[in-house]
Amino acid sequence: MTAFFQNVVNALQWGSFYALIALGYSMVYGVLLLFNFAHGDIFMVGAYIGFFVATAFLALFASGVGLIALPSWAVLTLVILATMFLTSFVGMAVERIGYRPLRNAPRASAAITGLMIGIILETAVLAMFGAQRMKFPDLLPGLSSAAQPTFGGVIISWQKVLIVGVAIVLMLLLQWFVSNTKWGMAMRAMAFDFAAVPLMGVPLNRIASLTFALGSALAGAAAVLYSMAYPVLDPYMGITVGWKAFVAAILGGRGSIKGAAIAGFMLGFIEIFSATIFPSTYRDLIAYSIILIILVFRPHGLFGEEHTARLRL
Amino acid sequence: MPLLEVKHMTHYFGGLRAVHDFNLSIEKGEIRGLIGPNGAGKSTVFNLITGIYRPTEGDVLFKGQSIVGKHPYQIAAMGLGRTFQNLRLWRHMTVLEHVKMARYSKLTYGLFGAFFDTRKRRREEAEAEAVARELLDLLGVHNVAHELVTNLPYGMQRRVEMARALAVEPEILFLDEPTAGMNPEELVEMMEVIRQVHAEFGMAIFLIEHRMKFVMELCERIQTLVFGEVIAEGAPEEIQNNPKVIEAYLGEEVET
Numbered sequence: 001m002t003a004f005f006q007n008v009v010n011a012l013q014w015g016s017f018y019a020l021i022a023l024g025y026s027m028v029y030g031v032l033l034l035f036n037f038a039h040g041d042i043f044m045v046g047a048y049i050g051f052f053v054a055t056a057f058l059a060l061f062a063s064g065v066g067l068i069a070l071p072s073w074a075v076l077t078l079v080i081l082a083t084m085f086l087t088s089f090v091g092m093a094v095e096r097i098g099y100r101p102l103r104n105a106p107r108a109s110a111a112i113t114g115l116m117i118g119i120i121l122e123t124a125v126l127a128m129f130g131a132q133r134m135k136f137p138d139l140l141p142g143l144s145s146a147a148q149p150t151f152g153g154v155i156i157s158w159q160k161v162l163i164v165g166v167a168i169v170l171m172l173l174l175q176w177f178v179s180n181t182k183w184g185m186a187m188r189a190m191a192f193d194f195a196a197v198p199l200m201g202v203p204l205n206r207i208a209s210l211t212f213a214l215g216s217a218l219a220g221a222a223a224v225l226y227s228m229a230y231p232v233l234d235p236y237m238g239i240t241v242g243w244k245a246f247v248a249a250i251l252g253g254r255g256s257i258k259g260a261a262i263a264g265f266m267l268g269f270i271e272i273f274s275a276t277i278f279p280s281t282y283r284d285l286i287a288y289s290i291i292l293i294i295l296v297f298r299p300h301g302l303f304g305e306e307h308t309a310r311l312r313l
Numbered sequence: 314m315p316l317l318e319v320k321h322m323t324h325y326f327g328g329l330r331a332v333h334d335f336n337l338s339i340e341k342g343e344i345r346g347l348i349g350p351n352g353a354g355k356s357t358v359f360n361l362i363t364g365i366y367r368p369t370e371g372d373v374l375f376k377g378q379s380i381v382g383k384h385p386y387q388i389a390a391m392g393l394g395r396t397f398q399n400l401r402l403w404r405h406m407t408v409l410e411h412v413k414m415a416r417y418s419k420l421t422y423g424l425f426g427a428f429f430d431t432r433k434r435r436r437e438e439a440e441a442e443a444v445a446r447e448l449l450d451l452l453g454v455h456n457v458a459h460e461l462v463t464n465l466p467y468g469m470q471r472r473v474e475m476a477r478a479l480a481v482e483p484e485i486l487f488l489d490e491p492t493a494g495m496n497p498e499e500l501v502e503m504m505e506v507i508r509q510v511h512a513e514f515g516m517a518i519f520l521i522e523h524r525m526k527f528v529m530e531l532c533e534r535i536q537t538l539v540f541g542e543v544i545a546e547g548a549p550e551e552i553q554n555n556p557k558v559i560e561a562y563l564g565e566e567v568e569t
Contacts, residue, residue, distance in 0.1 A: 181427045182420045189403045189414050196401035199363060201389040201418035201481050305405075 003276070005154040011272040012265065013160045013229065016167035019264025020222035021245030023174065023257060024091075024215030030191040030255030031211045034107065037114030038094055040242015041121040042216050046087040046223030047136070047233050048125055053082045054137045054224070076139045080166065083224050084217035091216025092209045100205065118238075125235040136231035163225045170221055171261050174214065178257060183210055191255050244271075251291055253304025263302060267291070314377050316341050316517050317362070317485055322371030324361055324541075331357045332541045335371070339485065344511065344518045346532035348525070348552075350561055354541040355521045356398060359487055363395055364388045376484070390418035394483030396474045398490040398521070404463040408454055408473050411462065412445035415480035448476040451513065452506060468499040475506060479514070486510075488520040492527055500527065507531060529553065537561065 021043055028036045036042075057079050061070040070078075098117045102110045140159070148155050178184035186207045190197050198204045226241070227233065248267045252259025267287070274286040295301070319337040323330070331354045339345050347355050360366050362373055364385035373380050380388050389395075394415075403411060420441060426434040449455040452472040457465060462473055471491065478486060491507065492500045504527060511518060522528045528535055529549040537545040537558045545555045552558055 177427070182414075182417050182422075183427075185406075185410060185414050186417060188406060192403035192405060193401045195365075196397065196403070197414075198385040199365075199389050199395055200415040200477060201386050202414070203384065203386045 002154050005151065005156075007272050007276055008269075009154075009156050009160050011269040012164045013268070014271060015265030015268025016164050017222050017226050017241060017264075018245045018248045018267045019261045020167055020170065020218045020225075021241065022248035022252060022260040022264045023171070024219050025246050025249035026252060026255055026257060026260035027187070027211050027215050029249070030257075031187050032099070032103075032190075032208055033194075034099060034110050035114065035246070036094070036099070036212070036215070037111060037246075038098070038117035038121060039215065039219060040238035040240075040245070041118040042087065042090050042094065042238070043219040043223050043226075043242055043245075044233075044235065044238030045090050045121055045125065046083060046216070046220035047227050047237060048129065048134075049086045049090075049220065050079065050083040050224040050227055051134060051136055051233055053086070054079045054139055057082070058137055058139070072140050072142070079139060080221055080224050084220045087220025087223070088213035088217040091212035091219075094216075095209055095212040100208070118242075122235045122238075129235075131234075134233040136227035136233060138231070139228060159228060163229060166221070166225060170218060174218065175257060177214070183207060187211055247288065247291060251294065251301055253301030255305070256301070256303040259301055259303030315339060315374075316343075316376060317519070318374040319362065320372045320374070322358075322361060322368045322373065324357060324366060325369045330541055332361065332368075335538075335541075335543060337536070339517050339519060341484070342511075342515045342517055343534070344532050345520070346528040346535040346549075347519065347521045347538060348523070348528055348535060348558075349538035353538045355538055356489060357541075358538070359395065359489055359521065363393060363487065386418070389481050392482060392484040393487065394478035394481045394485075394516075395487035396471075396478050396489060396491060398493055400470050400474055402462045402470060402474060402477075405461055407459050407461055408449065408465070408476075409442070409445055409458040411473055411477045412448055412480045413441050415477045416441040416444060418481065445476075445480060448479050451479075451509070452476045467494065468502065471495070471499075471503065472506065475510065479510065483516050485517040485519060488518060490521050490523060492522065492524055500524065504531065525553070 021039065024039050024042070025036065028034055028039070057075050060067055061075050061078070062072070094117055098113050099110055102113060140162075143158050146158065148157055149161060150156065178187060186197060186202045187210075189202070190204070190207060194204075197207075244267060245264065248263040249260050251267065252261070252263030270290055271283060271287045274290070275283040278286050298304075315338040317337065317339040319335055322332060322335040324332040335358060337345075347358065349355050357366070361368050364380065364383055364387070367382060371381075375388070375391060375393065380391070403414075406414070420437050422431065422434040422437055425431070446455060446458065449458055452475055454469055454472050454476065457469065462470055465473065475491075478488075488507070492503050495503060507518065507520075508531070520528070520532070532549060534547065535549055535552045536543050537552060537555070539561045544557045544561065545552055547555070
């Protein structure tokens with residue numbers, strides 16, 4: 001029973017990473033009918049940005065060392081926000097340079113461009129910081145040694161609670177943004193009929209930029225949370241996580257925000273429990289076979305709509 | 314100064330000349346018609362003026378200012394509203410959201426305002442909602458404000474589209490076959506809607522139509538477009554009796 005609850009907590013933690021990254025894939029697809037295959041690498045760049053932001057902020061604000069002493073939760077909040085802000089520019093740059101010139105090109109061109117941008121980001125990071133892995137600084141020193149919360153006799157680490165909590169708060173914020181602001185409304189409108197949107201006075205390019213910015217900001221947040229749990233950075237860390245989150249986006253239904261969030265957590269559960277029931281080397285084989293079977297019965301994903309090629313004026 | 318002026322507009326799709334030397338001058342509050350057989354280039358004319366395509370040659374002046382090369386959203390925000398031949402609604406958004414969306418250019422709050430829910434944001438959103446509700450009321454679709462458009466009957470969807478086009482506060486309204494796919498009853502209703510909207514706001518209207526009866530009753534002046542060229546222009550009676558127009562619509566006259 002103890003092991004079971006431990007696994008639930010682990011699944012929630014992994015689900016948070018997948019869900020946050022999957023949202024970026026799904027939003028971009030929903031708005032621009034485009035899979036941004038560089039998204040996993042934007043996550044990776046986010047982790048590096050997080051590394052530098054965290055190092056700088058710890059030097060500035062850590063109690064005892066820094067110029068202005070701030071409690072560590074405040075430093076963590078600032079690190080997450082600053083990383084999200086900076087990573088959003090990576091996403092906007094990718095859209096502006098890589099995808100916008102291809103707005104009316106065949107979708108395959110955009111997909112290939114995405115893969116190439118991914119490779120460029122990986123090799124650029126490799127060239128700048130070398131191949132040795134970097135250690136992400138401990139943002140919450142003392143947390144791991146503090147008394148950990150227990151649930152029914154099971155010890156759950158504070159860190160996991162924090163990761164899942166931050167992820168859920170961010171997803172709720174996104175949901176609010178999409179349903180209550182003019183930009184969110186424009187994103188949804190673009191998902192249904194792209195061409196009619198600018199004719200109602202809505203600047204398409206700005207909404208496209210914003211979509212990439214939001215998706216990348218979430219990837220940046222995911223990168224900081226991920227690096228807290230697995231504090232080793234390398235230029236290829238975004239590939240596997242990125243692909244898995246992409247699977248979650250498909251499983252949730254392309255373009256569906258709710259779907260991406262739920263499927264992200266589902267993926268976490270399927271993976272963790274495959275590993276507990278079967279030998280852990282079979283984990284991905286079993287987990288992704290299950291997903292394949294789900295997709296056979298629901299080819300448009302859990303919350304996806306049947307998409308046919310939309311007319312563009 | 315005319316509200317909208319098109320001068321010698323010509324457009325090529327590759328080697329195909331879709332529109333040739335199109336001229337137009339619409340005054341404030343005027344209702345204009347553009348007729349012509351299928352494939353004559355009527356919708357292309359609309360797309361050229363609204364900024365979706367950029368004319369190969371010629372100029373388009375709106376309120377005295379050239380709008381060639383401006384983005385469609387800028388042109389729309391300047392006061393040019395439009396509807397589409399095949400309804401281009403956002404299926405899974407509510408009726409009210411459609412109309413509010415078209416208020417986008419009137420909402421000036423920024424990201425800061427959104428996240429901190431400032432007074433400015435709340436005031437602007439409330440205003441947008443009030444305007445949207447008035448328009449829905451005017452078009453008789455206020456009782457379905459929270460329905461998804463996909464659940465509405467066709468005639469009502471047309472009204473929603475009209476309300477959406479009106480929400481940009483157009484000084485000129487472009488209607489691309491507003492009666493496409495309508496039965497005679499709905500057609501009469503639509504004519505009433507257009508009259509009512511025109512009486513209420515007094516904007517200029519430029520409409521494409523297939524049904525002669527509709528254009529003849531509504532428009533003060535009509536242009537006939539055939540193979541991208543205007544072959545006749547004038548008052549409804551003149552157009553109706555113009556042999557070139559009759560020929561284009563019915564084929565060549567046969568002597569008996």
